[in-house]
Amino acid sequence: MKAKILLQIENAQVKYLGETIFQDLNFTWEEGQQWAIIGSSGRELTAFLETLRGTTHIPEGKISRPFSNDYTNQKNEEGRINSFRDLMAYVSQQFRFRNKSNLQNFYFQQRFNSSESDEAATVRELLTENSQGKSGNWTLGNVAELLRLTSLLDESILKLSNGETRRLTLALGLLSQPEIYLMDQPMTGLDVESRAAFGDFLKTIICKGIHILITTSPYEIPDGITHIAELGEGRISRTWKKGRDHFSPIQQRENPWDLSLLQTLVSTITPFEGRVIDLKNVSIRYGKKDILHQINWQVNSGERWLVKGKNGSGKSTLISLLIGENPQAYAQDFWLFGRKRGTGESIWELKKPIGFVAPELVRFFPANQTVRKVILSGFFDTMGLFRKTTLEQESKANDWLSLFKLETIADLPLNRISLEQQRWTLLARALIKSPMLLILDEASQGLDDSQRALFKMTIEKICAFSPISLIYVSHYIADIPDSVNKTLDLGLKN
Structure with a gap:
């Protein structure tokens, strides 16, 4: 019995941000397949995902999305506005938070200022907002547990580390109850332990019926992926099943700089x-949580x-002290370029x-x-x-x-x-x-x-x-x- 096609691109020319990215692009995604897309151009990888989402311009060729046919037919009969995107989640690399007034007007220092973090929602509030009116397998509770967010639920989203923010964006995608889940380089910003656990996360959601497509490095293809496609020279150059070592190492570019x-x-x-930096027993706390505890560190010139x-170990908080963005620096024994803060x-x-x-x-x-x-x-x-x-x-x-x-x-x-x-x-x-x-x-x-x-x-x-x-x-x-x-x-x- 022939597998059901979920999505198909046929002989497509694709324009992204005004530039032709793909010529004669062909891709078929069948039921049961979980894809990793690799390639030497991050721009092409992102453009491929945007094409699946329908946000690029296709002057030639076509793209079809049979996975959404039953849903859109039903909604059309009910006279309700709908889109195939209703069944699709997407985690990009440029996720942007908004404040409680739904305005994207945070400034960088705000993430380190306790008195101003109330302008941002907590993790719980953001997850709750994005789960309203959408029933399915995924609830705030099981998503928070799966992505290790339970202990962070009452934290301001501005206080999260880069890796914690990445896990939050993955959780938000699940709460949309998707059938198709697209992720652009989802393991970036994750520590070694979190990257190792990412395959378990994928296998868990695949078992619940979600189909996965991610862009990633050929050296970081997680468990759960069944098929791999390689982008190159404006098209998919080849595809194969995971487990067959058919990819070639990414060719290093010659130095382009003068x-x-x-x-x-x-x-x-x-x-x-x-001495450039001198920290003596520096401690930073938010509420009852110690972020840095009695850090001693000296950096000499050069x-x-x-x-x-x-x-979550405090790297971003430490950096915030060094660049002058953390108001708690003034209460510390902390010297920068020979001058006490x-x-x-x-x-x-x-x-x-x-x-x-x-x-x-x-x-x-x-x-x-x-x-x-x-x-x-x-x-x-x-x-x-x-x-x-x-x-x-x-x-x-x-x-x-x-x-x-x-x-x-x-x-x-x-x-x-x-x-x-x-x-x-x-x-x-x-x-x-x-x-x-x-x-x-x-x-x-x-x-x-x-x-x-x-x-x-x-x-x-x-x-x-x-x-x-x-x-x-x-x-x-x-x-x-x-x-x-x-x-x-x-x-x-x-």
Whole structure:
């Protein structure tokens, strides 16, 4: 008996964000198949998911979704508005929270300020809101238990770590009671333990009748997946059943940067003469929960450190202290660039010698901020450009745009470019002011293997060309630059 087709793409040309991404795209998804999609281009992987969701333009060919026929026919007979998307959940890499007024106007510092976290819903409130009016297998209780959110139910969503936020987005998808569940790089931001458990999560929801399709690295294909497809050169190049080692290692891209220009740009970085960071018995608590407990840590000029620990171990909170965003810093014995916090320094004086990159920063720039404006905002340490710039600053921004091949998209809004382009934009923003300390918090998270390798190489070159001090946060050993030779493990007692 021939398997039932759930979804099919036939000879499709696909345009995504105004650009032709696929030519002659063909894909058939049959009942019982659970797919992992791999490829060398993160942009293609995301565009493929958006095509399944119906958010791309298909000028040639067609896509059909038989899995939703019975549902849409029934709703049409009842005279009710409906869509195949009613049966589909999607977890993207750019999930955006809204506040209790349904406005997306959070600012980055707000996640660390206890007095302002009430503007955001708790985990329980968000899950409850998204479960109303939708009956099925998935309830707030069993979803929270499955995704280890039970102990976090009364936490503000702004207080969650990156990994906890990822688990929350997976939970929200389940509460929509989907038949099809699409996930774009769902294991990014998860610690080693959580990534290992992800296969168990998939198998549990597959047993409840959900069909899964994820984009992922060929080296991170979880249990539960039955079939693999490889994207390349604007189409699906081949498909096979999991268990047959038919994928080829991702080819590393040649270095595309003008290294002499990179060296020139970072040659203006000067070292700090003395100890960059000095934490003495630093403790941070929210309510009754200790996030950091008696941390002692010293970073000398020019040192390159890895900060590691499980999701929720306090990495993001530690970084918030360093970048001046956590108000509890003033009550701590904490020295930065030879000056004790809380001795009269302004937030701008504190930020000036520090460059910072984290994927979630993208969520906090106003929608009208272009790539060029975001890079220029690095001079002023603001989440967007709100003042006039000098010719010298404009010239330096043009150099960074040129280095990272961003000239053609310089005047596009940040939220309309690819994840990879966003990362280079944020890195240029962090470096444009020649900081003495660079902090990278999961900065290559969500990129594909070749993009992550390029990001690692770029950081290695920056360290080789300059005396910059580096704090690097990552769950992935392969992403850590070779120049990093010291480790702070927040999972260990200090």
